[in-house]
Amino acid sequence: MQSIERIAAPSHSDANGANGHIITMREFLAEPRVARGFQDLKADAQRLRAVADERDRLSERAAEAELDAGRKARTQEEYRHHRLSFPVGLALATLFVSLDALPANLAAQTFGLDQAPTWGITAVIVGALAAGMWAVTHYHEGWRRWVTIGALAFGLLSIGALRYWFLWVTAGDPLAAVLEATALTIFTSMMVWLGVLVLSFTKPRAVSAAEANARSFRRKAERKATQEKNLLRRLDAAKTEFLADAQLFSFRAFHNDGARNQFLDYVHAELDR
Numbered sequence: 001m002q003s004i005e006r007i008a009a010p011s012h013s014d015a016n017g018a019n020g021h022i023i024t025m026r027e028f029l030a031e032p033r034v035a036r037g038f039q040d041l042k043a044d045a046q047r048l049r050a051v052a053d054e055r056d057r058l059s060e061r062a063a064e065a066e067l068d069a070g071r072k073a074r075t076q077e078e079y080r081h082h083r084l085s086f087p088v089g090l091a092l093a094t095l096f097v098s099l100d101a102l103p104a105n106l107a108a109q110t111f112g113l114d115q116a117p118t119w120g121i122t123a124v125i126v127g128a129l130a131a132g133m134w135a136v137t138h139y140h141e142g143w144r145r146w147v148t149i150g151a152l153a154f155g156l157l158s159i160g161a162l163r164y165w166f167l168w169v170t171a172g173d174p175l176a177a178v179l180e181a182t183a184l185t186i187f188t189s190m191m192v193w194l195g196v197l198v199l200s201f202t203k204p205r206a207v208s209a210a211e212a213n214a215r216s217f218r219r220k221a222e223r224k225a226t227q228e229k230n231l232l233r234r235l236d237a238a239k240t241e242f243l244a245d246a247q248l249f250s251f252r253a254f255h256n257d258g259a260r261n262q263f264l265d266y267v268h269a270e271l272d273r
Contacts, residue, residue, distance in 0.1 A: 025266065028249045037242050044238065048231045055224035062217035069210035085212065089202025093195040097130045100191045103184045104129075107162035110169075128155060129192055137199040152192065160185035243267065 028034060084092075101122060108121035132152035139145035164181035168174055203211075246267045254260040 025263075025270070028246060028253075028267075034242075034245055037238065037245070041235065041238050041242060044231060044235045048228065048235060051224055051228045051231060055221055055228055058217050058221035058224055062214055062221055065210065065214035065217050069207060069214050072204075072207045072210050084198065084202045086203055086205045086208035089198050092198045093130070093133060093202075096191045096195040096198070097126055097133065100129065100188045101126055103163070103188055104159065106166055106184065107159045110162045110166040125159065129188070130195070133192055133195040133199060136196050156185060156189055156192070159188060 104125040105118065105122045107125060108118045111118070111121065113121070129152075132148060132155065135148040136145065136152065139148055160181050163184050164177050167177035167180050171177055202208075243264070246264060250260040250263050254263060
């Protein structure tokens with residue numbers, strides 16, 4: 001749109017013709033406050049259109065991401081009842097297996113090594129428990145599942161035996177060693193069971209990532225919609241104020257309602273461009 005200030009003044013002969021309102025508009029914009037308000041209105045209108053276009057683009061991308069998440073969820077029907085996102089489920093499972101680090105360290109101390117190798121063995125034990133949790137969750141049926149469950153049970157019993165041996169050697173009381181080793185092994189079994197339970201309610205990483213991507217686009221679109229609403233409210237208020245100034249000016253410039261209304265219609269048209 002050509003700026004009102006750049007419109008050349010018409011010749012005197014057609015000052016009262018169709019371009020007469022341009023001359024009046026230029027006179028109206030001669031006041032710096034009015035001219036600044038007009039330019040601000042134009043800038044806000046352009047910004048509003050840009051925000052609306054960005055909101056439409058983000059809404060379209062959010063819809064595409066939601067369709068993609070739905071397709072990925074349908075390809076893995078066994079996970080359709082899962083409710084936990086992949087990062088949340090992984091964090092909870094990691095927390096449960098990490099709680100067994102200190103009890104696992106008691107089993108590692110049975111080998112009588114230095115502190116660094118002992119913690120290395122502890123990390124191996126904890127990692128093996130985590131791998132067992134993952135395998136039990138992802139092998140739903142068949143011989144792999146039963147082999148995994150058997151290996152996990154054997155590992156828990158072995159850890160319990162190592163704990164018993166360490167507690168018996170250090171404390172010298174067989175009964176106390178049995179009770180403490182049994183209690184710690186039950187604790188480890190509970191942590192593993194909780195980890196398996198959490199992972200069984202966790203969505204696959206691809207589905208969770210697709211849903212997170214869709215939510216991200218949707219939140220961005222909502223923020224743009226809020227920004228658009230605020231800009232529209234500010235633009236409406238500024239338009240009302242500008243039109244009120246134009247109406248006051250029209251009473252000074254024109255002496256009949258017809259010319260006054262034509263000028264105001266011209267101002268409306270300029271604002272809506």
